Amino acid sequence: MTETGKTLVETRKATIASPEKPFDFEVGATLEHVELAYETYGELNAAGDNAVYVCHALTGSAHAAFYNSPEDKVAGWWDGLIGPGKALDPDRYFIVCANLLGSCYGSTGPSSVNPKTGRPYGMDFPAVTTRDMAKSQRRLLEKLGVKRLRLVIGGSLGGMLTWQWLVDYPEFVEAAMPIAGTVQGSPWMIGLNEVARQAIFNDPAWQGGNYEGKGPEAGLALARMIAMITYRSDRQFWQRFARDRVHPEPEQELAFDNWFQVESYLHYQGQKLVRRFDARTYVYLTEAMDLHDVARGYGSLNDALARIQSDVLVVGIDSDMLYFPHELQDTVQRLRHLGRKVDYAEIHSIYGHDAFLIEYEQLNRLVRDFLERRR
Template sequence: MDKSGRKYFTFAEPPGQIILENGSLLGPVTIAYETYGQLAADKSNVILIEHAFSGDSHVACHAEDEDEASRPGWWDNMVGPEKGIDTNIYFVVCANILGGCMGTTGPTSLNPATGKPYGLDFPVVTIADMVHVQKKLLDFLGIKQVLSVIGGSVGGMQVLQWCVSYPEMVRSAVPLATTMRHSALAIAFNEVARQAIMADPHWNGGDYYGKAMPEMGLAVARMIAHITYLSDESMRRKFGRNLQDKSDFSFNFDVDFQVESYLRYQGSKFVRRFDANSFLYITKAADYFDLEASDGTSINTLNDSQTRFLVVSFTSDWLYPTYQSKELVKALKKNGLDVSFCEIEADCGHDAFLLPNCRLDSLIAGFLKGVAEND
């Protein structure tokens, strides 16, 4: 365990590699993960949380980290003692995703074949590959079934993939603000963000480790993505046309409006903590994800599953709008599954699933209680 509470598990199956969805081999694979709460003797209280695009395993602060220096978790409002996902009751596991840059193997990791970071030699991984390595982690922890797998956005895709890949391991699933497949609009935004990274000469075909980083391109990519997480309403409320530190326009190309300053700040903050190649790999995995595809990974393979679902969308989410959650609900019901659906009124866009929301807290808490009691 490192100081942040992060633990590591490395597996290297014979011959030391796993087979990825695209047929290539990868290994050894290290998984960075964190746990919260106590595992019940019968291991019946496990909740697997899937982080979204730029998240990591640090879903919340740890009980033992009560000093001021402890790093906030990305879902502190939801996960903790007596919260929506109550760590007095449940044993929470959250792992950083394959292809990411927060401890789990990804393009920044050393390629054993060369002794250098993978860069673009890292294989293009899929959401199914991400779930595949998480399965290895649960095997390592001796967990045969989870009470629930919960996550939003790209995390919600992993939730759905768990239900398809290992239905017998998933008693219930809570996909939040997510989709069965990216729309052309979502692919378009991801592609433009990737182009912004690849347009930066420092990107250098993905080979920039130890050299100047493609910071400008990554910042632009983040700004594009960040806009899609907000909403017209929330931006109007938060920024409107307010000027930054000025009573009049600059009449040059510096920051005039607060929203410009905010976006530049988001861009520059992101480049200090995230890897440009990981941005490429994770967005590609999200674009490829398709539970309506006609191959064996379709949602229609779920017709024998006992998994219970709570599907949640948010009114102002225009990245994965409610109609996409409704399509998911329809597909699940068509397969005879037990599905609850809730569209939550929220004006803060796609990010709504991450923000404090009493309704979401009680919805998830109630759903989990129902699943636990329905043993």
């Protein structure tokens, strides 16, 4: 705790691949230098079995809770769920969150420097899959001494990754809560990811991914604007923006350059992402979402799901326009038919997909009840 009352946490780095122990990607490539940036909250117990692994979403980072510096105005991205007295309580659990393999917040990815060339990998970086991500995280957890995960949890891409964990490491995971994330990338999501990528590729500054410096800022901003719409809902847009204009004066009513507030908001969100994110990572991680299919390598989807040995609480969001509840419910039905321990809960929210970053009262209750029930 600092004088300001902010609990500080440090983002650390772990080497999870070396020339002696290279990392094999699912696509077939191998890297000898792979690092993951990660944060931990709480202490691992002697048995090494009180760990919770938190999976972040597309533009997230290892910084899930607390503050990295006393100057930080905003806490980690899931601070509403992680902390003393909250459902994921560091006094009880050893909570780990690593930046995804392929991301740009300290983990090795397409914008990392390729030691062989001294320049960013760019599009020479191997395609990353959710399987690669789970595998890299498994290596990190081994390094940290974790024997078994009490819980794997995440929303959106983090929910998809949670499913991958369940299927690839069934004995390592006691329980899991995939939130607003599917077992396979849907064609709807793939279409939306492709238009976002196309916005980046259309930007002349993209240069085939070989840019250095600023990169395709207009393209990345547009990709984010498209995505932001699908993260919310039409009702939430009505509630927040209605048809309000930036210049409400009557004489500005029909002016082309008098944005509606919703347009201003989307542009603001686009610019905000450009300041903190890398376009190559956006391309790689959306590709990982598209390639996400827990069935790959196991035969059918049911064959893959039959591998699951954990307790699973699937969480949908009733207003989600990106990962629709009916898709999650379909997976729940499959697991039930397979005799697996599965429940379904739905977050009620006007916020759409983003509810997993907003509805903390419901999230805390769901996580707490699920963990309590299992004690």
